[in-house]
Amino acid sequence: MGQIVVENLAKAFHIAERQAGLLGAIRGVVARKHREVRALDGVSFSLEAGELVGYIGPNGAGKSTTVKILSGILVPSAGRCEVIGRTPWKNRIEHVAHIGVVFGQRTQLWWDLPVIESFELLRDIYRVPQSDYIKHRDELIALLDLEKLLDSPVRQLSLGQRMRCDLAASLLHAPPILFLDEPTIGLDAVSKLAVRDFVKRLNRERGVTVILTTHDMDDIEALCTRVIVIGDGKILSDGTLADLRNRVTRERWLTVDLAEANGAIDDPDVTLIRREGQRVCMSFDPQRISPAALIGRITQKHAVHDLFVENPPIETIIAKLYAEGRG
Amino acid sequence: MNAIALYFRYIGLSLRGQIQYRASFIMQSLGHLLVTAIEFLGIWALFHRFGNLRGWKLAEVGMLYGLISMIFATADALAKGFDMFGDIVKAGDFDRLLVRPRSTVLQLLGQELTLKRVGRFLQGLIVFVWAIVSLPIDWTFAKVSLLLAAFVGGVCLFMGIVVIQATITFWTTETLEMMNAFTYGGEAASEYPLAIYRGWFRKFFLLIVPLGCANYLPAIAIMGRPDPLHTPQVVQWLSPLAGVVFLTIALQFWKIGVRHYTSTGS
Known part of the structure; x- marks a missing residue:
């Protein structure tokens, strides 16, 4: 038994719909239309x-x-x-x-x-x-x-x-x-x-x-x-x-500071996320190519000042999760 | 700390806050005193011109007036938290009260004791004292007790009205101006003897919102004057209880309102 137990919690609000215009406002007083909003719909967890x-x-x-x-x-x-x-x-x-x-x-x-x-x-x-x-x-x-x-x-x-x-x-x-x-x-x-x-x-x-x-x-x-x-x-x-x-994504991000001003990275295993001046940020799937191999390939082709590999920011992960949930 | 001690803690803080602005407090109290004094001057002028009001002398009306003024000023000062409840709900501050391990009624009563109402109370007291000195009342222990009971019952009654006004806010979110008809309007109506009003009006203020029980009926018993409405003496003597019953019902209504709030959150 957890200290906090929540099981199948549901909460519906009835929200009065406002209708447009004066006539709508008057109608709203007489016969109000209600819309049900499910704020919680079967939430369970235990802490x-x-x-x-x-x-x-x-x-x-x-x-x-x-x-x-x-x-x-x-x-x-x-x-x-x-x-x-x-x-x-x-x-x-x-x-x-x-x-x-x-x-x-x-x-x-x-x-x-x-x-x-x-x-x-x-x-x-x-x-x-x-x-x-x-x-x-x-x-x-x-x-x-x-x-x-x-x-x-x-x-x-x-x-x-x-x-x-x-x-x-x-x-x-x-x-x-x-x-x-x-x-x-x-x-x-x-x-x-x-x-x-x-x-x-x-x-x-x-x-x-x-x-x-x-x-x-x-x-x-x-x-x-x-x-x-x-x-x-x-x-x-x-x-x-x-x-x-x-669960949501295996991808990792590779950020490279290029020596040349307008250099482009053209590699089949990366997807460009953004570039700001000499800095290029891209994503890759570590199961298709290991970070070491990818870095090796890029440094061979380009003159690089600096580079680092990181996890995508949590915002990106959450956004993907929502997209999945809605889709 | 028990509820009563905690109430006085709250009130102590509220009073200290108000006394910080001493000049403002004095001016406002004085203002209240003067405004209501002019109101009574109006009544005096009427009597001066017409002599009496359907057989009621000025001193008799003065007793009703003084008593209801003291009652109203006291209830108004005590129930300020309920009076401004619309703002509290709108600001979302009621949630804060709910996460504290004390009753919502205690926390709202503790919100504020409005000190400036002392001006109105004093004005009522002056008129009341003048009235009972002018009237041939033979004071007994029972009559003094009835007077105190009438005061307490009346304060309960007006607080009940304000509690109901606050409770309605749970459904409307706006404080209903309409309810002022019962607070300010009821107070103004009670400044005159109930017997001079029409039947339906009298019945409303005796049976639905029993304001007549706050000053009219006990005052009749204390003056030992015949009642044009022919209420039995026992009713006159028990009338202060009506306010207590009214407040009890209002507080039940309040509980329903809180339950509604916690199920809608609006």
Whole structure:
């Protein structure tokens, strides 16, 4: 039995269709037409304690709906869901006391209060004993480097600072599970790194289970060993990052910096992806030609400054996966 | 920390936030006091011109007026979180309340205690005190208890109306201006004796939204005055309970609304 079990979860929304024009608006008031949108359509997965899972998909794929169901905000239309043995929507208060939730888009803190007072209020809301509170608070302040921010009202913080405070706020009651809904959205590079580093330590050192939804593929590459891909309310793929790569595409990318200005690479085993000045990027199938053989052939024909072989970026892989799922 | 202690924690923070802007607080309270004072001046002018209102003296109307003003100011200050619930839902902030291990009602009540309502409360209190001093009331322990009960019941009643107004927001997302007919409109109607209104209007404010139970019926019992509506004395004495019942029903309705929200997420 996993710590989080989701079985055949489905969620349908009824959306009132707006009709064009004044007449349409009047008709809409009298007899509204409804369209059913299946946000989730039979989603199943299971997580063991201590996993760090990336949950990705395009807008409207059902990521947020899943997180909202798991955190007890939404009730599904059908299916089963258990988090540490509890059904989130049946006993909301008991359930939410054992999870932490961070929404990247909006803060959990009180806008006008200094950060430290938000923390103290959360201590009282979550009934954290004072000694535990001090211990957790001091650890989080040290890990997230919050010392200088504590006395500022939340409204005066930058987005990155606010996110660090939000992370701390969601963990004051030391929940064993943390849901992060796009925690790096809109953050600058330095803040992103700080958030990633913190989440990684939280998971590796404390064994906190983390479900992370994101658009940022660097988050996934940096943090997650397991990736669940969702599209149109269905799970398209669930496995390690390497599995995902192997399943969707075997291709690898070769990037070459040519010495000559307008040199072209003409090789039957590669497909050109793009070229920027002297730099040429192309893909090849390592089962048809080994990287060593390919590089040998190219360096014989062309004068090369530099070259490297890499995996295609995860965006490309996901895009292929969606195309497959739709096709 | 238990729910009541947590409520006072919330309110403490809310008050501190409001006192930060002290000048604004004083001006707004004073403004409320003056606006409502002018309102009562209007009533006084009417009585000065016409002597009485279908057998009701100015002091008797003043007692009704003062009581409902204090009730309304208090309920308005307490239920601010529900009053602005439309904005909370629209901003998506209700999700934040749902992921905290406390009841939504407690968290919304804790949102704000609107301090500036103190101006209106004071104005009501002044009129009320003047009225009961002018009236020949022989005060007993029972009457004092009834007065306090009427105050509590009335506050519950108005809070119930605001809770219902907030609950409807779950379906409409906009705060319904229509509901102001019951809050502001109900308050204004209750400034005058219920007996002067038409039958259907009276019935509505006694049986559906029992505003008549907030000030009219208890005031009749306290004044020891004959009731033109001939309500039995026992009804007059039990009338404060109507507000408590009304709020209880409103909170059940609220629960249905929350369930609707969690199944639609809109």
